[in-house]
Amino acid sequence: MTQTTLDPVLFAKAIADETRQKIMKLTCCRWRSVNEIVEQLNVTQPTVSHHLALLRAAGLVNFKEDGKQTYYQLNRDLVTVCCDQIIAKFSTEAESNSTCCTGEPQ
Numbered sequence: 168m169t170q171t172t173l174d175p176v177l178f179a180k181a182i183a184d185e186t187r188q189k190i191m192k193l194t195c196c197r198w199r200s201v202n203e204i205v206e207q208l209n210v211t212q213p214t215v216s217h218h219l220a221l222l223r224a225a226g227l228v229n230f231k232e233d234g235k236q237t238y239y240q241l242n243r244d245l246v247t248v249c250c251d252q253i254i255a256k257f258s259t260e261a262e263s264n265s266t267c268c269t270g271e272p273q
Contacts, residue, residue, distance in 0.1 A: 175256055178249040181225040186210065187218045191241050194228055198238040 182188060186208065193199055193207055205215050219239060222228045227246065228239045 175249060175252045177225060178227075178253070181221060181227055184218065186214065187222055190215070190218055190222065190239075191227065191246075194239050194241045195243065196241075198231065198240045200236050200238050202236075204239070 182191065189208055190204060193204055199207075201212065201215055201219065204219070205212050208215065219228065223230060223239075227242050229242050230237055230239050232238075
């Protein structure tokens with residue numbers, strides 16, 4: 168089952184790491200095996216597995232198993248929902264704050 172919601176703070180924490188961002192970019196549009204990700208990032212397999220586990224726990228990547236291989240793909244639907252939630256959060260706060268963005272009253 169694909170996760171469809173995530174706390175915006177947890178989302179921000181999950182994407183705060185540069186390696187996880189690179190993994191998300193690599194898995195954005197196609198399924199990739201752990202080995203493919205390791206080769207593309209030029210980091211160790213345990214490092215990739217650690218970051219994938221965090222992304223997987225957050226629901227930011229979908230996975231499928233094929234024999235001994237596990238393949239990952241970015242959960243773009245959840246990323247979109249999370250980005251929308253963050254925008255909405257700031258929009259709501261911005262509307263109640265008359266000095267939004269510029270520091271000057273609107």
